[in-house]
Amino acid sequence: MGEEEYLKQSSRLGNLDRPQVAILDFGSQYSHLIARRVRELHVYCELYSCQVDAAELAQHQLTAVILSGGPNSVYEEGAPHVSPETWKLIQDRRIPVLGICYGMQELAHVFGGRVEAGLKHEYGKAMVHRVEGCDSQLFADMPSEFQMWMSHGDKLHAVPDGFKAVGATANAEYVAIENLATRMWGLQFHPEVTHSPLGKTLLRNFVITIAGATPDWVMTDYAQEFIEEVRAKVGPDGHVLGAVSGGVDSTVAAVLMTRAIGDRFHAVLVDNGCLRKDEASAVLKRMREDCGVNLRCVDASDRFLDLLKGVTDPEKKRKIIGGTFIDVFQEEAAKIERESGPCQYLLQGTLYPDVIESISYKGPSATIKTHHNVGGLPASMNLKLIEPLRELFKDEVRELGMALGIDEASVWRHPFPGPGLAIRIIGEVTAERVKILQEADAIMIEELWRSGHYRAIGQAFVVLLPVKSVGVMGDGRTYENVAAVRCVETTDYMTADFYHLPYDVMGTMSSRIINEVRGINRLCYDISSKPPATIEWE
CATH class of the missing domain: 3.30.300.10 (GMP Synthetase; Chain A, domain 3)
Structure with a gap:
């Protein structure tokens, strides 16, 4: 299955009516951190490419827009920019905007300010002080001087008409700007990183105080929303297949699906001979008895180990295990279909960081290691994906697991690679x-x-x-x-x-x-x- 087809099939069941903060990614290494910090405020957000189509954004209730940082210079040819159509949407709806680092420079560049290379680059901790006489809502409950993290070579040399400076450092007089009339704010520093101790306070001031977002993003509501939507999607007679490893992601996804459709969810655990000690029997007991999941285990350990004989290259190991897993899973899927009836859907435990890799402005990252997951199933299976966790970060999955009543030891299990002990x-x-x-x-x-x-x-x-x-x-x-x-x-x-x-x-x-x-x-x-x-x- 190609990436384009995967993205088309894996569109979440998501509710377009759910209010959200849209984060437009310009290729920053910190973009995912902005999303995490907003989620920590219990406000739902999604990450989009900065070049997202305005029609896509227009489908959503946008509470605010945040422009991320990025490695480019806004004045260079080929640098990424928000489309005029998206800017029109933002202005027509009077959506509050916060630009961070490159995002602030994008605001300045678009609205007539002047961005140029600074005399020196600024990386690391810096003390930001409020401009005298300016009482910006961004800095509510913050001291007159505070530490933030800088990472930039360009800087703003002149603010656009209608904007004013509200924060400065010893190196730059425009590190925080605002335009109350157009509801736009810009920061040259990164409030989303841990090296900005009061960054979360600043983001709360923008997202909740200024933009008026309601902090109601709670896991119990998310679970109930998914359950209702998957029942409607699968119908009263539909069946769903799913590979379960016993890790936190597959456990939470399996419990959610079981709560939605009961035994019409068919989970398969494939023992590849490289699991932890007594893992297969422990997962079977926990998933069946404690979680009520309809799980069957396939012991294919001899089959996997025979194929791995003499193999020492790690990528070859991963491909052998991944390919054999698909073969075994397809065989079991065929058995389940013969016994229970046609299955049209496949449960997959994709998390939001995996989604970010596909929608980032920079596109998918270079392959460091081949990752083993069910997303590699061939198109011949003709299954539609259901991904209940694709809007969540790992810590949110754990929070959801606790909300579902899954035991602490299962929720807090460390990640375990698909190829298992083989790698x-x-x-x-x-x-x-x-x-x-x-x-x-x-x-x-x-x-x-x-x-x-x-x-x-x-x-x-x-x-x-x-x-x-x-x-x-x-x-x-x-x-x-x-x-x-x-x-x-x-x-x-x-x-x-x-x-x-x-x-x-x-x-x-x-x-x-x-x-x-x-x-x-x-x-x-x-x-x-x-x-x-x-x-x-x-």
Whole structure:
């Protein structure tokens, strides 16, 4: 299925009448953070390309428009701009606009200001002070001087007619501007990043105080809205297929679909032989007994492991597992259709960051690693996608899971890659090496929960290396495998830093793994960040 066809099929069930803040993306690395901050205010928002068609925006109840930052210079040929039709829509409806960094420069450029390169670039923390005599609503409940994060080379040299400066720094006299008559505001800094401590206050002032958005974006309402809409879409006799891994995304999606249509949702768990220790049986028990999901498990472990024999290239591993998963899933889908009747829909656990990759001004990012997901199912299956989570970030999925009454341990599970332990075994994947890694992984997770660190970590796992080292056990020489523990802290998984696990926890973990897992005699701790490393090793 091509990207264009995927986007066409995967259009959400969404309610066009739901008020929203529209964020127009100019290619900033921080655009997704603007969306997260607005959602944290319990205000619904969506991210669009800055070149979105005005007719698309016109379908929605727009509470406000936020223009993101971007890497270009507004005065250069080929730089991205909002279309005249979109500007007309905004002005005709008197929609409040907030331009951030490039977004402010776009406001200035369009309405007659002057943007040029600054004498020096400005990156990092900067103190912003209010212009004397200006009492902007943007800065309500904020001190006269406050820290914000700068990241720009160009700056505003002259404000457009009707605008006035309300904030400045030592390097620039126009870092915050406003035009009350046209309801437009601009900021040269980034209130959305964590290095702007009062950024959330400023965004609240714009979104809620100025734009008048109602902070009513709550997960229980979202769940009920989805349930009602999917019942109408699928009908009283329709069936839905879905692949379930047991991770938080697929669990929440499966519970939502079950609440909507009951046993007419057919979930399939494919055991590829590279799951965590006792994972298949644990997921079956939890999903069936605790969540009431109609789930069947297919043990295809021998099939997968046979195909992985001799394979060491990580991309080849991913493609083998992804392709075989599709084959197995299609076989099971055919069985379900014979037993229960035609299925026209496929449940997929796409999250909003995946959607952002497709609608960003810059387009899909370069492939760092092939991602394994159900989105790769062939068009021959002729299924329409239903994606209940495609408007949500990971933290919102967890919030929704808690609202649905899913147990805490399931909601807070760390992400687990589709290829499973196969990409955490560097080199060839064998049943013996899988068993070794399963045991080490289980001990690592147990110790993180026992020591109270699991919830603070974004993702944690053990990697089995293609390296052996000499050791001493029971006065005898050993020559066994080396393993590495990887724990990272992150909020969006786009950047991450290694988690500073206390030495005593590392020590206990190391002692237990080396003593209890036959085949490992040395344990290392990965202290690299993302970037330059990725979170997974393969």
